[in-house]
Amino acid sequence: MEPRKPRTKGSPVSDLDLRGVSRWYGNVVAVNDVTMTLGPGVTGLLGPNGAGKTTLLHMMAGFLAPSRGQVLIDGDATWRNPAIYRKLGLVNEREAVYGFLSGQEFVRASAKLHGLPDADAATRRAIDLVEMTDAQDRRMDTYSKGMRQRMRVAAALVHDPAVLLLDEPFNGMDPRQRMHMMDLLHRLGAQGRTVLFSSHILEEVEQVSGTVQVIVAGRLAASGDFRTIRRLMTHRPHVFAIRSSDDRRLAVALMASDAVAGVTLDKDGLTVHAGDYGTFTRALPRIALDEGVRVRQLIPSDESLESVFSYLVSA
Numbered sequence: 001m002e003p004r005k006p007r008t009k010g011s012p013v014s015d016l017d018l019r020g021v022s023r024w025y026g027n028v029v030a031v032n033d034v035t036m037t038l039g040p041g042v043t044g045l046l047g048p049n050g051a052g053k054t055t056l057l058h059m060m061a062g063f064l065a066p067s068r069g070q071v072l073i074d075g076d077a078t079w080r081n082p083a084i085y086r087k088l089g090l091v092n093e094r095e096a097v098y099g100f101l102s103g104q105e106f107v108r109a110s111a112k113l114h115g116l117p118d119a120d121a122a123t124r125r126a127i128d129l130v131e132m133t134d135a136q137d138r139r140m141d142t143y144s145k146g147m148r149q150r151m152r153v154a155a156a157l158v159h160d161p162a163v164l165l166l167d168e169p170f171n172g173m174d175p176r177q178r179m180h181m182m183d184l185l186h187r188l189g190a191q192g193r194t195v196l197f198s199s200h201i202l203e204e205v206e207q208v209s210g211t212v213q214v215i216v217a218g219r220l221a222a223s224g225d226f227r228t229i230r231r232l233m234t235h236r237p238h239v240f241a242i243r244s245s246d247d248r249r250l251a252v253a254l255m256a257s258d259a260v261a262g263v264t265l266d267k268d269g270l271t272v273h274a275g276d277y278g279t280f281t282r283a284l285p286r287i288a289l290d291e292g293v294r295v296r297q298l299i300p301s302d303e304s305l306e307s308v309f310s311y312l313v314s315a
């Protein structure tokens, strides 16, 4: 976890604690016995579609009761506790904005809902934080996806919460908008806020967050800094499809290698089961060279995110 940093101003730092949290819908177990603690800095909640990310975020935000366990902010349960909204902001996955409102009106409505004593000042400050001051008077339906998303973040930040939760904030953004949003999350984390965002894309999480929580099929599958997660994902069995100038000869040589667990040969070439990505990809060129075989194609054939996740779950 990133070191705790003091907030520059506003409310004190907050910790978010999940203790044995489960949530089921009828027979569907959406979240299964998740325990984690989140502190200041940016944390990525990584998981494939349907893993339970939205359900977790909604429980953290006090929108949804845990079926079992507890979600606590600074020791207080989030469920049925409106007082936590002074400390917490949520940016939901679905865009719910009235396009006829200007960005400024949208953020100001949020300031009013929070009953802030000086709604205008809070609105100005939040819009400035997301760098949307120049565009604040335009109607929101004239904004790009990225601009709309930043205004939604401003609305969630208008009361200066110590905790910010964002559900798939990068969805539908082009690379430039994505960079801008990443920069914003970095800044918010560096200010000492506890920022949690969900994503199903490893690279997004890797670029923004110090800490990663991986959730699969409702369970916490792994957690740590992104290097640990990346290592877990590469140090695992891999399957490669290979075509070469002499598949048969290469197959025989590969079978003798410690880096290879199994080889099948058919008319489309070789399928190699390797114990570990790095060991195999370092060994292959040497083996091919020794045998005088030219490798024409090397394709990792089980690189789907789902296969990585299912490995992490079983690990």
Ligand SMILES: Nc1ncnc2c1ncn2[C@@H]1O[C@H](COP(=O)(O)OP(=O)(O)OP(=O)(O)O)[C@@H](O)[C@H]1O
Residues within 6 Å of the ligand: 025, 028, 029, 030, 047, 048, 049, 050, 051, 052, 053, 054, 055, 056
């Ligand atoms: N209101 C509900 N009623 C029944 N099942 C639900 C409900 N909400 C979610 N689920 C189920 O719970 C599981 C977790 O869903 P959730 O939306 O939390 O996952 P997610 O990781 O956010 O996925 P996505 O990114 O696709 O939204 C899924 O199997 C989903 O179908």
